[in-house]
Amino acid sequence: xxxxxxxxxxxxxxxxxxxxxxxxxxxxxxxxxxxxxxxxxxxxxxxxxxxxxxxxxxxxxxxxxxxxxxxxxxxxxxxxxxxxxxxxxxxxxxxxxxxxxxxxxxxxxxxxxxxxxxxxxxxxxxxxxxxxxxxxxxxxxxxxxxxxxxxxxxxxxxxxxxxxxxxxxxxxxxxxxxxxxxxxxxxxxxxxxxxxxxxxxxxxxxxxxxxxxxxxxxxxxxxxxxxxxxxxxxxxxxxxxxxxxxxxxxxxxxxxxxxxxxxxxxxxxxxxxxxxxxxxxxxxxxxxxxxxxxxxxxxxxxxxxxxxxxxxxxxxxxxxxxxxxxxxxxxxxxxxxxxxxxxxxxxxxxxxxxxxxxxxxxxxxxxxxxxxxxxxxxxxxxxxxxxxxxxxxxxxxxxxxxxxxxxxxxxxxxxxxxxxxxxxxxxxxxxxxxxxxxxxxxxxxxxxxxxxxxxxxxxxxxxxxxxxxxxxxxxxxxxxxxxxxxxxxxxxxxxxxxxxxxxxxxxxxxxxxxxxxxxxxxxxxxxxxxxxxxxxxxxxxxxxxxxxxxxxxxxxxxxxxxxxxxxxxxxxxxxxxxxxxxxxxxxxxxxxxxxxxxxx
Amino acid sequence: xxxxxxxxxxxxxxxxxxxxxxxxxxxxxxxxxxxxxxxxxxxxxxxxxxxxxxxxxxxxxxxxxxxxxxxxxxxxxxxxxxxxxxxxxxxxxxxxxxxxxxxxxxxxxxxxxxxxxxxxxxxxxxxxxxxxxxxxxxxxxxxxxxxxxxxxxxxxxxxxxxxxxxxxxxxxxxxxxxxxxxxxxxxxxxxxxxxxxxxxxxxxxxxxxxxxxxxxxxxxxxxxxxxxxxxxxxxxxxxxxxxxxxxxxxxxxxxxxxxxxxxxxxxxxxxxxxxxxxxxxxxxxxxxxxxxxxxxxxxxxxxxxxxxxxxxxxxxxxxxxxxxxxxxxxxxxxxxxxxxxxxxxxxxxxxxxxxxxxxxxxxxxxxxxxxxxxxxxxx
Numbered sequence: 015x016x017x018x019x020x021x022x023x024x025x026x027x028x029x030x031x032x033x034x035x036x037x038x039x040x041x042x043x044x045x046x047x048x049x050x051x052x053x054x055x056x057x058x059x060x061x062x063x064x065x066x067x068x069x070x071x072x073x074x075x076x077x078x079x080x081x082x083x084x085x086x087x088x089x090x091x092x093x094x095x096x097x098x099x100x101x102x103x104x105x106x107x108x109x110x111x112x113x114x115x116x117x118x119x120x121x122x123x124x125x126x127x128x129x130x131x132x133x134x135x136x137x138x139x140x141x142x143x144x145x146x147x148x149x150x151x152x153x154x155x156x157x158x159x160x161x162x163x164x165x166x167x168x169x170x171x172x173x174x175x176x177x178x179x180x181x182x183x184x185x186x187x188x189x190x191x192x193x194x195x196x197x198x199x200x201x202x203x204x205x206x207x208x209x210x211x212x213x214x215x216x217x218x219x220x221x222x223x224x225x226x227x228x229x230x231x232x233x234x235x236x237x238x239x240x241x242x243x244x245x246x247x248x249x250x251x252x253x254x255x256x257x258x259x260x261x262x263x264x265x266x267x268x269x270x271x272x273x274x275x276x277x278x279x280x281x282x283x284x285x286x287x288x289x290x291x292x293x294x295x296x297x298x299x300x301x302x303x304x305x306x307x308x309x310x311x312x313x314x315x316x317x318x319x320x321x322x323x324x325x326x327x328x329x330x331x332x333x334x335x336x337x338x339x340x341x342x343x344x345x346x347x348x349x350x351x352x353x354x355x356x357x358x359x360x361x362x363x364x365x366x367x368x369x370x371x372x373x374x375x376x377x378x379x380x381x382x383x384x385x386x387x388x389x390x391x392x393x394x395x396x397x398x399x400x401x402x403x404x405x406x407x408x409x410x411x412x413x414x415x416x417x418x419x420x421x422x423x424x425x426x427x428x429x430x431x432x433x434x435x436x437x438x439x440x441x442x443x444x445x446x447x448x449x450x451x452x453x454x455x456x457x458x459x460x461x462x463x464x465x466x467x468x469x470x471x472x473x474x475x476x477x478x479x480x481x482x483x484x485x486x487x488x489x490x491x492x493x494x495x496x497x498x499x500x501x502x503x504x505x506x507x508x509x510x511x512x513x514x515x516x517x518x519x520x521x522x523x524x525x526x527x528x529x530x531x532x533x534x535x536x537x538x539x540x541x542x543x544x545x546x547x548x549x550x551x552x553x554x555x556x557x558x559x560x561x562x563x564x565x566x567x568x569x570x571x572x573x574x575x576x577x578x579x580x581x582x583x584x585x586x587x588x589x590x591x592x593x594x595x596x597x598x599x600x601x602x603x604x605x606x607x608x609x610x611x612x613x614x
Numbered sequence: 615x616x617x618x619x620x621x622x623x624x625x626x627x628x629x630x631x632x633x634x635x636x637x638x639x640x641x642x643x644x645x646x647x648x649x650x651x652x653x654x655x656x657x658x659x660x661x662x663x664x665x666x667x668x669x670x671x672x673x674x675x676x677x678x679x680x681x682x683x684x685x686x687x688x689x690x691x692x693x694x695x696x697x698x699x700x701x702x703x704x705x706x707x708x709x710x711x712x713x714x715x716x717x718x719x720x721x722x723x724x725x726x727x728x729x730x731x732x733x734x735x736x737x738x739x740x741x742x743x744x745x746x747x748x749x750x751x752x753x754x755x756x757x758x759x760x761x762x763x764x765x766x767x768x769x770x771x772x773x774x775x776x777x778x779x780x781x782x783x784x785x786x787x788x789x790x791x792x793x794x795x796x797x798x799x800x801x802x803x804x805x806x807x808x809x810x811x812x813x814x815x816x817x818x819x820x821x822x823x824x825x826x827x828x829x830x831x832x833x834x835x836x837x838x839x840x841x842x843x844x845x846x847x848x849x850x851x852x853x854x855x856x857x858x859x860x861x862x863x864x865x866x867x868x869x870x871x872x873x874x875x876x877x878x879x880x881x882x883x884x885x886x887x888x889x890x891x892x893x894x895x896x897x898x899x900x901x902x903x904x905x906x907x908x909x910x911x912x913x914x915x916x917x918x919x920x921x922x923x924x925x926x927x928x929x930x931x932x933x934x935x936x937x938x939x940x941x942x943x944x945x946x947x948x949x950x951x952x953x954x955x956x957x958x959x960x961x962x963x964x965x966x967x968x969x970x971x972x973x974x975x976x977x978x979x980x981x982x983x984x985x986x987x988x989x990x991x992x993x
Binding site for chain 2: 539540541562563564565566567568569570571572573575576578579582585586597
């Protein structure tokens, strides 16, 4: 146990590629946490996807031992926070475990929207913020302009910003000194009842669930029985330790300290981020503030491209959930796509990460239906349902009104692209709250319906700004809206997987787009095929696939019949993947392709 | 009249392989005619052993290029069939022939050997088209060959391939009219299809676009009907009564013996119908016949359901359709029992099929889309 005065807990806030991981690596090196042989580039991001995409999904800590210029040795706990808007609650809990933050800004780029959101979270957590200007060694670095921007946009004093180059190691010593000098030590009472915050948890194949904790009061010891305040579950602590960054067991963790515990817990779902862990024998009566269970906001269905992969998908989802309790799933059956799962995610990126891990780590070929948000459907009988799947929308005659979730989005964009972004936001029913300039960059704050954002908004934002715009958002409120469910009909029969909810003003154009797409994908047959988009009983768009005019084998003699019949057999087998729509049968692959194209 | 009983003789050799052809043909020089002749005769004897209660209505020499066979081989085979089976008086004996001058010179020898019908692989009367199709003859040679054939045998037919890439409907109408001036009582006209395993498939050669292909199909029907040669099958036209009997046996679900490399046969057996397939590779087949006394690769019982599908697939190719009597004779099951009523009704309503006491037939519109109709009917 370390005395409080010699502990500093800090997070690093940075935009992707602004150098967070490189700086962390340098600090680990300086403090001798790993020998150079053990140093792997970017120690912190351990998952493949994290490393490739520069996104941190799980919080992690590294305990550094630093001997300062004053001759004293300090424990510096580096908290690596998840790095994306979808995980803003997780980020807020990681930040709550620290007393200060390093704000790392690329001196050649300036502040980005994501940085901004996290800085505000840090300010909310009463952090002492130390600005750090990275990549100062590059020709394009503009430290003065960036300092100005930090002051203007974020509103914190940047005069003491530390110029560094994480790549060369220049200035890293100054950063470590600043942590000791400028950050307050943690507070806490070792004699009080145990209160430790559950910062994050993950599944380790050897140790079971590992829980990352920050002790507030009391002492967490190996062998004690701990209780989770959120659900009352009691577990025997097998091991307590710290990351140096290697796993290093210790006897106990006291106030202000960060580390891990294991307690033979089988699934991550049993542990909730932000929960309070206390001593079962001498429990704390009040929980630490800020806990809230995670709620999925974006829903989408996953179907295996090959129906034979269904069991594999089910097993893979279960395995994935061992380590990521924030996504939820339940079985779903679609007339058009067969068996699959309806899944809920924290946001679009979370959806992508889960999909990518399923495809990569579990080798599954998946189809994802268009993402949908959670609507509150108020029915005439006074009841309200939370709608996770457009297919479950009640008949319009039973609906009093519908509410949809809105977000507050912050967009930073070079002003030359501002016009395009404003148009995009308007098209997506956005309401402008704020438009300010910082140098040649504009900061836009908009209220937007979430369902407009899950539908290719981010891609459009990037293409409109040639990749320069950055976006961050937080959930805002539910508002009543003129929403309709658009059904896609093939020969007058609905294709459940393609139905969607849209604002009435956009229903027609989106319905038409899907009809046109399907027209190009459905093979022509003996009979004409009608493709329609409808709101309730009203057709709002229609297309048709004309009937085949000629389809006949020119030659068929004695020996050919065997071959032709085999062809027919093959077709028949393919029928298992066909869906009957009136007189015609349509290959599932056409619907899959329609959904795939939606990704573009 | 029954569907008949045919004997098919496959001669697997060609002088060159055509880029559209996916038949079992091989280019080989110095074929030992004697050895092959013996092998064919052996096979005939073997099959006669189990089918000599049948009356043979036709013999067909296909290939490959059977006009490359020595006339004495042809004569020996015909003679052996006549010895081992009862044959009808009007036995039809057809040989496929290429219109090269060398082969045309042999037509009268073939006639002497017993061939009474020649089917000539003209394919086109346009030299550019012939080149594209990889044919070794010219349009002039084709004319000469047709004349020689007409002198040599009482019945002739020739093949044309159309709906070639870039060919227009008007081109085709002209070509067809030219052909009609030369045609006898029978004409086979095939739309070009690109089959797997052919040079055209490898080179990704296309065909005429669908719009043009449909128009050419209509032109063919129109021109040939006016000329008194209506279609009796998807690609075969004849003056009524002059249809190729051998192929009618296939389409009506009749039985046939197939000898030679890769030949197929359908034979009645105790438990229904047997499908017989000969070894594909020429040398392997020859060797098997010589050493084991049989060139059969595979013989299997065809399940009733499968046989019924086959008979439907073949029978609906005929303009007159599939008769209930032929279906029963070939499969042992009644046509109206086998068919899925709902599916037939849907196809009747769409005017693709007609189902009545006589049997089941495709309408002209149904014939144009027969593959899709069959898929709908049987799948």
